[in-house]
Amino acid sequence: QTHAPIRAIETLPGNLADQIAAGEVVERPASAVKELLENALDSGADQIEIHLQEGGNQSIEVIDNGRGIPKEELLLAVSRHATSKIYSMQELVAVRSLGFRGEALASISSVSDFTLRSRTVHDKSAWQISARGDGNWHGPEPSAGQQGTSVKVNNLFFNTPARKKFLRAPRTEFLQIEQLVKRIILSHPQVGFKLIHNGKMVRHLPACQDELSLQNRLKNLLGQEFVEHSLEIEFNTDDWHLTGWVGLPTFNRSQTDMQYLFVNGRVVKDRNLSFALKQAYADVLYHGRHAAYVLFLNVPPEQLDVNVHPAKHEVRFARNREVYDFLRRSVRDAVGKPLAASESLQPG
Ligand code: ADP
Ligand code: MG
Numbered sequence: 389q390t391h392a393p394i395r396a397i398e399t400l401p402g403n404l405a406d407q408i409a410a411g412e413v414v415e416r417p418a419s420a421v422k423e424l425l426e427n428a429l430d431s432g433a434d435q436i437e438i439h440l441q442e443g444g445n446q447s448i449e450v451i452d453n454g455r456g457i458p459k460e461e462l463l464l465a466v467s468r469h470a471t472s473k474i475y476s477m478q479e480l481v482a483v484r485s486l487g488f489r490g491e492a493l494a495s496i497s498s499v500s501d502f503t504l505r506s507r508t509v510h511d512k513s514a515w516q517i518s519a520r521g522d523g524n525w526h527g528p529e530p531s532a533g534q535q536g537t538s539v540k541v542n543n544l545f546f547n548t549p550a551r552k553k554f555l556r557a558p559r560t561e562f563l564q565i566e567q568l569v570k571r572i573i574l575s576h577p578q579v580g581f582k583l584i585h586n587g588k589m590v591r592h593l594p595a596c597q598d599e600l601s602l603q604n605r606l607k608n609l610l611g612q613e614f615v616e617h618s619l620e621i622e623f624n625t626d627d628w629h630l631t632g633w634v635g636l637p638t639f640n641r642s643q644t645d646m647q648y649l650f651v652n653g654r655v656v657k658d659r660n661l662s663f664a665l666k667q668a669y670a671d672v673l674y675h676g677r678h679a680a681y682v683l684f685l686n687v688p689p690e691q692l693d694v695n696v697h698p699a700k701h702e703v704r705f706a707r708n709r710e711v712y713d714f715l716r717r718s719v720r721d722a723v724g725k726p727l728a729a730s731e732s733l734q735p736g
Protein backbone atom coordinates (compact mmCIF):
# COMPACT_ATOMS: atom_id res chain seq x y z
CA GLN A 389 0.00 0.00 0.00
CA THR A 390 1.27 3.45 -0.85
CA HIS A 391 0.21 6.50 1.03
CA ALA A 392 0.46 9.04 -1.75
CA PRO A 393 -2.25 11.67 -1.42
CA ILE A 394 -5.41 11.02 -3.42
CA ARG A 395 -5.44 13.18 -6.50
CA ALA A 396 -8.51 14.15 -8.44
CA ILE A 397 -9.03 12.64 -11.88
CA GLU A 398 -8.71 15.18 -14.66
CA THR A 399 -8.88 14.93 -18.42
CA LEU A 400 -5.48 15.59 -20.01
CA PRO A 401 -5.16 18.87 -21.87
CA GLY A 402 -5.77 18.15 -25.58
CA ASN A 403 -2.26 18.99 -26.62
CA LEU A 404 -0.69 16.74 -24.00
CA ALA A 405 -2.97 13.90 -25.05
CA ASP A 406 -1.81 14.46 -28.62
CA GLN A 407 1.83 14.41 -27.57
CA ILE A 408 1.35 11.17 -25.68
CA ALA A 409 -0.53 9.59 -28.58
CA ALA A 410 2.14 10.85 -30.97
CA GLY A 411 4.54 8.32 -29.49
CA GLU A 412 2.61 5.51 -31.13
CA VAL A 413 2.55 7.06 -34.56
CA VAL A 414 5.84 8.92 -34.82
CA GLU A 415 8.77 7.09 -33.45
CA ARG A 416 11.43 8.84 -35.51
CA PRO A 417 11.78 11.00 -38.63
CA ALA A 418 11.17 8.02 -40.92
CA SER A 419 7.75 7.40 -39.37
CA ALA A 420 6.77 11.03 -39.93
CA VAL A 421 7.92 10.76 -43.53
CA LYS A 422 5.87 7.59 -43.94
CA GLU A 423 2.69 9.28 -42.73
CA LEU A 424 3.25 12.33 -44.90
CA LEU A 425 3.94 10.22 -47.97
CA GLU A 426 0.82 8.15 -47.35
CA ASN A 427 -1.21 11.34 -47.19
CA ALA A 428 0.35 12.60 -50.41
CA LEU A 429 -0.44 9.30 -52.14
CA ASP A 430 -3.99 9.26 -50.79
CA SER A 431 -4.48 12.76 -52.22
CA GLY A 432 -4.06 11.42 -55.73
CA ALA A 433 -0.73 13.16 -56.33
CA ASP A 434 1.48 11.94 -59.14
CA GLN A 435 4.47 14.11 -58.22
CA ILE A 436 5.91 14.04 -54.73
CA GLU A 437 9.00 15.75 -53.36
CA ILE A 438 10.67 14.98 -50.06
CA HIS A 439 13.10 17.56 -48.69
CA LEU A 440 15.18 16.70 -45.65
CA GLN A 441 17.71 18.53 -43.54
CA GLU A 442 20.03 16.53 -41.31
CA GLY A 443 18.33 13.20 -41.82
CA GLY A 444 14.98 14.76 -41.01
CA ASN A 445 16.11 15.65 -37.48
CA GLN A 446 16.15 19.30 -38.40
CA SER A 447 13.51 19.46 -41.08
CA ILE A 448 11.20 17.32 -43.21
CA GLU A 449 9.04 18.71 -45.99
CA VAL A 450 6.76 16.67 -48.24
CA ILE A 451 5.24 18.46 -51.22
CA ASP A 452 2.60 16.91 -53.44
CA ASN A 453 0.47 17.96 -56.39
CA GLY A 454 -2.64 16.19 -55.13
CA ARG A 455 -6.13 17.49 -54.65
CA GLY A 456 -5.29 19.68 -51.66
CA ILE A 457 -7.27 20.60 -48.55
CA PRO A 458 -9.93 23.35 -48.62
CA LYS A 459 -9.05 26.36 -46.48
CA GLU A 460 -12.04 25.71 -44.16
CA GLU A 461 -10.74 22.22 -43.41
CA LEU A 462 -7.10 23.00 -42.67
CA LEU A 463 -7.62 23.19 -38.93
CA LEU A 464 -9.69 20.02 -38.99
CA ALA A 465 -6.93 18.19 -40.83
CA VAL A 466 -4.60 18.68 -37.88
CA SER A 467 -7.10 17.72 -35.19
CA ARG A 468 -7.20 14.23 -33.82
CA HIS A 469 -9.64 11.65 -35.21
CA ALA A 470 -10.53 13.89 -38.12
CA THR A 471 -10.33 12.20 -41.51
CA SER A 472 -11.84 12.45 -44.96
CA LYS A 473 -11.09 8.80 -45.68
CA ILE A 474 -13.70 6.84 -43.75
CA TYR A 475 -16.98 7.89 -42.20
CA SER A 476 -18.28 4.57 -40.94
CA MET A 477 -17.36 1.08 -39.83
CA GLN A 478 -18.52 -0.20 -43.23
CA GLU A 479 -15.98 2.04 -44.89
CA LEU A 480 -13.22 1.00 -42.49
CA VAL A 481 -13.84 -2.62 -43.34
CA ALA A 482 -13.30 -1.97 -47.02
CA VAL A 483 -10.71 0.79 -46.68
CA ARG A 484 -8.49 1.36 -49.72
CA SER A 485 -6.67 4.51 -48.72
CA LEU A 486 -3.37 4.22 -46.88
CA GLY A 487 -4.58 6.40 -44.03
CA PHE A 488 -7.84 6.29 -42.11
CA ARG A 489 -7.09 6.96 -38.44
CA GLY A 490 -7.07 10.72 -38.67
CA GLU A 491 -4.16 10.90 -36.25
CA ALA A 492 -0.97 11.53 -38.13
CA LEU A 493 -1.10 15.28 -38.61
CA ALA A 494 -2.42 15.84 -35.08
CA SER A 495 0.40 13.72 -33.70
CA ILE A 496 3.22 15.13 -35.79
CA SER A 497 2.12 18.72 -35.28
CA SER A 498 2.05 18.27 -31.51
CA VAL A 499 5.74 17.39 -31.42
CA SER A 500 7.28 19.78 -33.96
CA ASP A 501 7.28 23.24 -35.50
CA PHE A 502 4.68 22.51 -38.08
CA THR A 503 3.33 24.20 -41.19
CA LEU A 504 0.57 22.87 -43.41
CA ARG A 505 0.06 24.64 -46.71
CA SER A 506 -2.48 23.62 -49.29
CA ARG A 507 -4.28 24.76 -52.38
CA THR A 508 -7.22 23.09 -54.09
CA VAL A 509 -8.28 23.56 -57.67
CA HIS A 510 -10.89 26.09 -56.44
CA ASP A 511 -8.44 28.37 -54.61
CA LYS A 512 -6.76 31.42 -56.06
CA SER A 513 -3.84 31.08 -53.68
CA ALA A 514 -2.55 28.56 -51.22
CA TRP A 515 -3.51 28.81 -47.54
CA GLN A 516 -1.41 27.84 -44.60
CA ILE A 517 -1.64 27.18 -40.91
CA SER A 518 1.21 26.71 -38.49
CA ALA A 519 1.88 25.94 -34.84
CA ARG A 520 4.84 25.28 -32.61
CA GLY A 521 3.78 22.08 -30.96
CA ASP A 522 1.52 23.86 -28.47
CA GLY A 523 -1.82 23.61 -30.23
CA ASN A 524 -1.95 27.38 -30.83
CA TRP A 525 -2.61 27.57 -34.52
CA HIS A 526 -1.89 30.60 -36.67
CA GLY A 527 -3.89 31.08 -39.82
CA PRO A 528 -5.27 30.15 -42.20
CA GLU A 529 -3.33 32.85 -43.97
CA PRO A 530 -2.76 33.16 -47.69
CA SER A 531 0.53 31.96 -49.05
CA ALA A 532 2.19 31.29 -52.37
CA GLY A 533 1.98 27.78 -53.78
CA GLN A 534 0.76 25.54 -56.58
CA GLN A 535 -2.15 23.13 -56.32
CA GLY A 536 -1.45 20.43 -53.80
CA THR A 537 -0.17 20.24 -50.28
CA SER A 538 3.07 20.86 -48.50
CA VAL A 539 3.72 19.79 -44.94
CA LYS A 540 6.80 21.08 -43.19
CA VAL A 541 8.00 19.53 -39.96
CA ASN A 542 10.85 21.33 -38.22
CA ASN A 543 12.67 20.30 -35.04
CA LEU A 544 10.84 17.05 -34.52
CA PHE A 545 10.43 16.16 -30.81
CA PHE A 546 11.85 19.51 -29.64
CA ASN A 547 9.17 19.60 -26.92
CA THR A 548 9.27 15.90 -25.96
CA PRO A 549 12.79 15.51 -24.50
CA ALA A 550 12.38 11.80 -23.74
CA ARG A 551 11.70 11.08 -27.39
CA LYS A 552 14.29 13.50 -28.69
CA LYS A 553 16.97 11.67 -26.76
CA PHE A 554 16.40 8.66 -28.99
CA LEU A 555 16.99 10.51 -32.23
CA ARG A 556 20.12 9.08 -33.82
CA ALA A 557 22.77 10.75 -35.90
CA PRO A 558 21.42 12.40 -39.07
CA ARG A 559 23.15 9.73 -41.16
CA THR A 560 21.33 6.92 -39.35
CA GLU A 561 17.96 8.64 -39.54
CA PHE A 562 18.55 9.38 -43.20
CA LEU A 563 19.25 5.71 -43.99
CA GLN A 564 15.96 4.76 -42.34
CA ILE A 565 14.12 7.32 -44.41
CA GLU A 566 15.89 6.21 -47.57
CA GLN A 567 14.79 2.60 -46.99
CA LEU A 568 11.22 3.68 -46.40
CA VAL A 569 11.18 5.96 -49.42
CA LYS A 570 12.56 3.15 -51.55
CA ARG A 571 9.66 0.94 -50.50
CA ILE A 572 7.12 3.62 -51.23
CA ILE A 573 8.66 4.36 -54.62
CA LEU A 574 8.64 0.66 -55.53
CA SER A 575 4.99 0.33 -54.69
CA HIS A 576 3.80 3.41 -56.60
CA PRO A 577 5.20 3.22 -60.11
CA GLN A 578 2.71 5.74 -61.49
CA VAL A 579 4.07 8.47 -59.20
CA GLY A 580 7.21 10.53 -59.77
CA PHE A 581 9.46 11.11 -56.75
CA LYS A 582 12.28 13.41 -55.74
CA LEU A 583 14.26 12.93 -52.57
CA ILE A 584 16.46 15.85 -51.58
CA HIS A 585 18.79 15.68 -48.59
CA ASN A 586 20.67 18.77 -47.39
CA GLY A 587 20.00 20.41 -50.72
CA LYS A 588 21.33 17.48 -52.73
CA MET A 589 19.10 15.41 -55.03
CA VAL A 590 19.46 11.84 -53.79
CA ARG A 591 16.79 10.21 -55.92
CA HIS A 592 14.87 11.44 -58.89
CA LEU A 593 12.46 9.02 -60.50
CA PRO A 594 9.95 10.09 -63.11
CA ALA A 595 6.50 8.54 -63.07
CA CYS A 596 6.48 5.26 -65.01
CA GLN A 597 4.58 5.42 -68.27
CA ASP A 598 5.29 1.97 -69.60
CA GLU A 599 6.98 -1.38 -69.06
CA LEU A 600 10.40 0.02 -69.95
CA SER A 601 10.28 2.83 -67.41
CA LEU A 602 9.11 0.31 -64.82
CA GLN A 603 12.15 -1.85 -65.55
CA ASN A 604 14.30 1.25 -65.19
CA ARG A 605 12.80 2.06 -61.85
CA LEU A 606 13.49 -1.44 -60.67
CA LYS A 607 17.05 -1.21 -61.93
CA ASN A 608 17.52 2.15 -60.26
CA LEU A 609 16.27 0.89 -56.90
CA LEU A 610 17.50 -2.71 -56.79
CA GLY A 611 20.35 -2.73 -59.27
CA GLN A 612 21.03 -4.24 -62.67
CA GLU A 613 22.02 -7.56 -61.16
CA PHE A 614 18.65 -8.10 -59.55
CA VAL A 615 16.86 -7.29 -62.78
CA GLU A 616 18.99 -9.82 -64.64
CA HIS A 617 18.60 -12.53 -62.01
CA SER A 618 14.92 -12.36 -61.28
CA LEU A 619 11.70 -13.63 -62.76
CA GLU A 620 8.57 -11.64 -63.20
CA ILE A 621 5.67 -13.61 -61.74
CA GLU A 622 1.93 -13.52 -61.60
CA PHE A 623 -0.32 -15.88 -59.68
CA ASN A 624 -4.05 -15.50 -59.24
CA THR A 625 -6.90 -17.17 -57.47
CA ASP A 626 -10.41 -15.79 -57.46
CA ASP A 627 -9.57 -13.65 -54.46
CA TRP A 628 -5.81 -13.24 -54.29
CA HIS A 629 -3.34 -11.79 -56.73
CA LEU A 630 0.40 -12.00 -56.45
CA THR A 631 2.65 -10.15 -58.88
CA GLY A 632 6.21 -8.90 -58.86
CA TRP A 633 9.73 -10.16 -59.24
CA VAL A 634 11.39 -13.01 -57.44
CA GLY A 635 15.17 -13.27 -57.34
CA LEU A 636 16.55 -16.52 -58.67
CA PRO A 637 18.29 -18.69 -56.09
CA THR A 638 21.63 -17.81 -57.71
CA PHE A 639 21.07 -14.21 -56.68
CA ASN A 640 21.09 -14.62 -52.93
CA ARG A 641 22.21 -12.29 -50.19
CA SER A 642 23.76 -12.42 -46.75
CA GLN A 643 20.98 -10.18 -45.44
CA THR A 644 17.26 -9.70 -45.83
CA ASP A 645 17.83 -6.22 -47.23
CA MET A 646 16.26 -6.89 -50.62
CA GLN A 647 12.94 -8.27 -49.52
CA TYR A 648 10.01 -6.11 -50.40
CA LEU A 649 6.47 -7.20 -49.84
CA PHE A 650 3.43 -5.01 -50.26
CA VAL A 651 -0.09 -5.94 -49.29
CA ASN A 652 -2.77 -3.94 -51.10
CA GLY A 653 -0.18 -1.30 -51.85
CA ARG A 654 0.92 -0.97 -48.25
CA VAL A 655 4.42 -1.35 -46.96
CA VAL A 656 4.07 -4.08 -44.37
CA LYS A 657 6.44 -5.69 -41.94
CA ASP A 658 4.88 -8.98 -41.13
CA ARG A 659 6.86 -11.85 -39.68
CA ASN A 660 4.40 -14.48 -40.81
CA LEU A 661 4.49 -13.33 -44.39
CA SER A 662 8.28 -13.10 -44.37
CA PHE A 663 8.40 -16.58 -42.93
CA ALA A 664 6.14 -17.96 -45.65
CA LEU A 665 8.53 -16.53 -48.22
CA LYS A 666 11.54 -17.90 -46.39
CA GLN A 667 9.95 -21.32 -46.61
CA ALA A 668 9.30 -20.85 -50.30
CA TYR A 669 13.04 -20.56 -50.84
CA ALA A 670 14.05 -23.09 -48.19
CA ASP A 671 14.90 -25.87 -50.64
CA VAL A 672 16.89 -23.75 -53.03
CA LEU A 673 19.00 -21.53 -50.79
CA TYR A 674 21.86 -22.46 -48.50
CA HIS A 675 21.26 -21.96 -44.84
CA GLY A 676 22.03 -18.38 -43.84
CA ARG A 677 21.50 -16.99 -47.32
CA HIS A 678 18.51 -14.80 -48.10
CA ALA A 679 16.32 -14.32 -51.11
CA ALA A 680 15.64 -11.05 -52.92
CA TYR A 681 12.13 -10.21 -54.04
CA VAL A 682 9.66 -7.46 -54.78
CA LEU A 683 6.16 -8.78 -54.37
CA PHE A 684 2.72 -7.27 -54.46
CA LEU A 685 -0.03 -9.22 -52.80
CA ASN A 686 -3.57 -8.02 -53.33
CA VAL A 687 -6.54 -9.37 -51.43
CA PRO A 688 -10.11 -8.08 -51.19
CA PRO A 689 -10.03 -5.25 -48.63
CA GLU A 690 -12.69 -6.88 -46.49
CA GLN A 691 -10.34 -9.85 -45.96
CA LEU A 692 -7.62 -7.62 -44.60
CA ASP A 693 -7.36 -5.96 -41.22
CA VAL A 694 -4.97 -3.04 -41.50
CA ASN A 695 -5.98 -1.56 -38.19
CA VAL A 696 -3.69 -3.73 -36.06
CA HIS A 697 -1.28 -1.04 -34.96
CA PRO A 698 -1.26 2.79 -35.12
CA ALA A 699 1.77 2.79 -37.41
CA LYS A 700 -0.07 0.37 -39.73
CA HIS A 701 3.00 -1.86 -40.24
CA GLU A 702 1.18 -5.05 -39.48
CA VAL A 703 -1.78 -6.62 -41.21
CA ARG A 704 -4.03 -9.57 -40.53
CA PHE A 705 -5.89 -11.67 -43.01
CA ALA A 706 -9.31 -13.15 -42.55
CA ARG A 707 -7.88 -16.38 -43.94
CA ASN A 708 -4.33 -16.21 -42.59
CA ARG A 709 -3.24 -19.77 -43.20
CA GLU A 710 -4.54 -19.95 -46.73
CA VAL A 711 -2.92 -16.68 -47.68
CA TYR A 712 0.46 -17.80 -46.33
CA ASP A 713 0.05 -21.04 -48.25
CA PHE A 714 -0.82 -19.21 -51.43
CA LEU A 715 2.26 -17.03 -51.07
CA ARG A 716 4.59 -19.89 -50.22
CA ARG A 717 3.38 -22.19 -52.96
CA SER A 718 3.32 -19.55 -55.65
CA VAL A 719 6.86 -18.40 -55.00
CA ARG A 720 8.14 -21.92 -54.55
CA ASP A 721 6.50 -22.80 -57.83
CA ALA A 722 8.40 -19.99 -59.52
CA VAL A 723 11.85 -20.45 -58.03
CA GLY A 724 12.01 -23.81 -56.39
CA LYS A 725 11.43 -27.44 -57.02
CA PRO A 726 8.29 -28.34 -58.90
CA LEU A 727 5.42 -29.04 -56.56
CA ALA A 728 4.27 -32.55 -55.96
CA ALA A 729 0.85 -33.20 -57.47
CA SER A 730 -0.73 -33.49 -54.04
CA GLU A 731 0.45 -29.97 -53.24
CA SER A 732 -0.94 -28.28 -56.29
CA LEU A 733 -2.36 -24.87 -55.75
CA GLN A 734 -5.89 -24.95 -54.46
CA PRO A 735 -7.70 -21.69 -54.29
CA GLY A 736 -9.20 -21.66 -50.81
P1 ADP B 1 -5.69 10.21 -42.17
O1 ADP B 1 -4.67 10.15 -43.28
O2 ADP B 1 -5.72 8.95 -41.36
O3 ADP B 1 -7.05 10.63 -42.64
P2 ADP B 1 -4.11 12.42 -41.23
O4 ADP B 1 -3.95 13.05 -39.90
O5 ADP B 1 -2.88 11.86 -41.85
O6 ADP B 1 -5.23 11.32 -41.11
O7 ADP B 1 -4.75 13.49 -42.23
C1 ADP B 1 -6.00 14.08 -41.89
C2 ADP B 1 -6.76 14.54 -43.13
O8 ADP B 1 -6.08 15.62 -43.74
C3 ADP B 1 -6.86 13.49 -44.23
O9 ADP B 1 -7.97 12.64 -44.04
C4 ADP B 1 -7.00 14.35 -45.48
O10 ADP B 1 -8.33 14.73 -45.69
C5 ADP B 1 -6.20 15.58 -45.14
N1 ADP B 1 -4.83 15.53 -45.71
C6 ADP B 1 -3.68 15.27 -45.04
N2 ADP B 1 -2.63 15.30 -45.86
C7 ADP B 1 -3.10 15.62 -47.09
C8 ADP B 1 -2.50 15.82 -48.38
N3 ADP B 1 -1.17 15.69 -48.56
N4 ADP B 1 -3.32 16.12 -49.41
C9 ADP B 1 -4.65 16.24 -49.24
N5 ADP B 1 -5.27 16.08 -48.05
C10 ADP B 1 -4.51 15.76 -46.98
MG1 MG C 1 -2.64 10.05 -42.94
